[in-house]
Amino acid sequence: MTDDTVFDVQHLTVTFGKKKNARDAVKDISFTLKQGEILGLVGESGSGKTTTTRVLTRLLSPTSGEVKYKGTDVTRFNAKQREEFRRQVQMVFQNPFDSLNPRLRVGEIIAEGIDNFKLANNKADREKQVIDLLQAVGLPKNAIDRYPHEFSGGQRQRIGIARALAVQPSILCLDEPVSALDVSVQAQIINLLKSLRVKRDLTFLFIAHDLSVVNYISDRILVMFQGRIVESGPTRAVYQNPLHPYTQSLLSAVPTTKLDSPITYEPFQGQPLGVQGNFVEREPQHWVLENDI
Numbered sequence: 019m020t021d022d023t024v025f026d027v028q029h030l031t032v033t034f035g036k037k038k039n040a041r042d043a044v045k046d047i048s049f050t051l052k053q054g055e056i057l058g059l060v061g062e063s064g065s066g067k068t069t070t071t072r073v074l075t076r077l078l079s080p081t082s083g084e085v086k087y088k089g090t091d092v093t094r095f096n097a098k099q100r101e102e103f104r105r106q107v108q109m110v111f112q113n114p115f116d117s118l119n120p121r122l123r124v125g126e127i128i129a130e131g132i133d134n135f136k137l138a139n140n141k142a143d144r145e146k147q148v149i150d151l152l153q154a155v156g157l158p159k160n161a162i163d164r165y166p167h168e169f170s171g172g173q174r175q176r177i178g179i180a181r182a183l184a185v186q187p188s189i190l191c192l193d194e195p196v197s198a199l200d201v202s203v204q205a206q207i208i209n210l211l212k213s214l215r216v217k218r219d220l221t222f223l224f225i226a227h228d229l230s231v232v233n234y235i236s237d238r239i240l241v242m243f244q245g246r247i248v249e250s251g252p253t254r255a256v257y258q259n260p261l262h263p264y265t266q267s268l269l270s271a272v273p274t275t276k277l278d279s280p281i282t283y284e285p286f287q288g289q290p291l292g293v294q295g296n297f298v299e300r301e302p303q304h305w306v307l308e309n310d311i
């Protein structure tokens with residue numbers, strides 16, 4: 019592990035259910051997330067993306083394997099490390115309609131984290147921080163006194179992003195952050211995230227079932243299928259030369275238009291043909307089916 023590794027995941031397995039009903043949602047996956055990178059985690063529904071993220075964010079314990087954050091096992095944090103981790107690693111959720119408290123004004127929603135971590139010196143500083151955050155995500159100052167239902171889906175996702183940024187995190191785990199949005203709005207949010215990453219020196223774990231979104235934003239891609247990582251590598255390599263049949267089938271559902279113009283696509287449905295067997299490492303960054311070598 020090098021110094022710029024923030025997450026180091028080794029042989030992570032997560033099993034739900036007991037005995038006869040036991041089912042591995044995540045099976046023996048290993049990967050790292052480096053400081054400053056955008057790592058795209060892609061796969062169809064049920065492939066284990068959210069479960070992986072829940073372990074990384076300490077919402078779920080591993081059944082076996084290990085997740086280290088900056089060198090320390092996340093299940094062995096002391097109280098101070100837990101608190102600091104809670105601030106540094108923030109989630110942005112898929113559904114901006116469900117994830118914002120409808121009874122709170124936007125200013126209060128954003129300020130919750132500032133209050134929890136005592137990040138404001140006084141009331142005026144707290145308000146200034148909220149206004150700066152609204153501006154950073156492209157919302158007007160007067161949004162502070164309004165309620166979530168007064169905003170569109172894209173604007174609500176901007177509020178969700180501002181709320182995550184309020185605690186000055188270093189890592190955002192974005193779980194399908196644009197999947198619930200109209201395609202015309204997706205590009206705006208992706209572009210906002212890309213610029214925030216640079217301006218605020220952030221690291222992203224970006225989850226999506228859609229390879230076109232991941233292709234547009236990620237430096238590196240992990241492809242998950244049935245709980246395993248079946249392929250990984252730099253975005254361009256995976257996108258231009260997918261080695262695994264599952265990745266190829268995901269790519270066949272990807273639009274050819276760029277995200278800065280309106281996109282339409284047919285999502286991948288069903289099981290890709292020929293995807294079974296053991297997965298083995300072929301190159302440092304690529305896993306393919308054993309019988310494909």
Ligand SMILES: Nc1ncnc2c1ncn2[C@@H]1O[C@H](COP(=O)(O)OP(=O)(O)OP(=O)(O)O)[C@@H](O)[C@H]1O
Binds near residue numbers: 034043061063065068
């Ligand atoms: N708490 C749970 N109890 C039992 N099974 C679960 C639980 N959470 C997830 N699973 C199962 O684990 C598998 C992986 O689910 P997970 O949500 O991680 O996949 P995903 O790739 O994120 O899919 P989605 O995009 O639909 O969220 C699925 O079969 C799911 O039904």
